[in-house]
Amino acid sequence: xxxxxxREERESAQSGLPPGQRLQRGWPVTHYGPVPKFRxxxxxxxxxxxTADGDKRCWNHEExxxxxxxxxxxxLHCVTKFSMLGAEWGGVLARTILxxxxxxxxxxxxxxxxxxxxxANVRLADFTSERTVFATHxxxxxxxxxxxxxxxxxxxxxxxxxxxxxxRGVEYMTADRRGFWExxxxxxxxxxxxxxxxxxxxxxxxxxxx
Ligand SMILES: Nc1nc2c(c(=O)[nH]1)N[C@H]1C(S)=C(S)[C@@H](COP(=O)(O)O)O[C@H]1N2
Ligand SMILES: [Mo]
Numbered sequence: 001x002x003x004x005x006x007r008e009e010r011e012s013a014q015s016g017l018p019p020g021q022r023l024q025r026g027w028p029v030t031h032y033g034p035v036p037k038f039r040x041x042x043x044x045x046x047x048x049x050x051t052a053d054g055d056k057r058c059w060n061h062e063e064x065x066x067x068x069x070x071x072x073x074x075x076l077h078c079v080t081k082f083s084m085l086g087a088e089w090g091g092v093l094a095r096t097i098l099x100x101x102x103x104x105x106x107x108x109x110x111x112x113x114x115x116x117x118x119x120a121n122v123r124l125a126d127f128t129s130e131r132t133v134f135a136t137h138x139x140x141x142x143x144x145x146x147x148x149x150x151x152x153x154x155x156x157x158x159x160x161x162x163x164x165x166x167x168r169g170v171e172y173m174t175a176d177r178r179g180f181w182e183x184x185x186x187x188x189x190x191x192x193x194x195x196x197x198x199x200x201x202x203x204x205x206x207x208x209x210x
Contacts, residue, residue, distance in 0.1 A: 018192035024082035036115040046169035074156030090137030114164035
């Protein structure tokens with residue numbers, strides 16, 4: 001048997017929970033604020049900021065639905081300590097978006113934007129992970145409104161707040177900037193395997209000054 005190559009692969013092969021997490025039966029709904037109403041005629045997915053050619057890129061719902069579809073099996077770890085294991089997410093890989101709307105070579109981080117101004121920042125390396133997916137489906141079914149329909153991001157190797165529900169776009173950034181929860185006391189990186197829960201745990205270089 002070969003050795004797993006990356007840290008990500010190793011972690012996805014682990015059957016245990018990250019430290020401090022407990023298994024959740026069922027799938028609870030967790031978010032801040034109301035569930036937005038989906039208006040297909042107004043919906044668009046936008047890539048903006050430091051793109052390679054300086055242009056924005058937009059997909060309406062029909063166009064986005066026609067992008068290549070992949071599935072990723074991944075766990076969901078909420079920082080409030082529950083985890084859901086082995087969910088099957090279906091949707092468009094972040095890598096596909098990066099290919100269709102390439103970032104400038106100076107891009108280091110991305111901000112994921114959702115309805116009502118919710119946002120989450122991740123390092124470009126987290127976004128380029130082969131398992132980071134803009135999910136439209138869970139367990140073969142369309143997402144429900146409460147779980148993020150029509151689109152949510154799943155970054156399997158980070159705490160679930162890094163995966164906005166009701167996503168509307170991605171901003172390519174040439175420097176790091178904190179998102180919604182990262183400005184409100186949560187860790188800038190959010191790796192559940194090293195329990196990066198709160199911003200007071202951050203070391204030098206983990207995030208912009210608060
Ligand atoms: N737009 C938006 N997305 C969000 C949140 C939120 O408050 N707003 N909460 C995050 C948090 S903290 C968690 S744990 C997961 C929960 O996803 P679920 O409700 O599908 O279980 O959504 C994440 N995505
Ligand atoms: Mo969460």
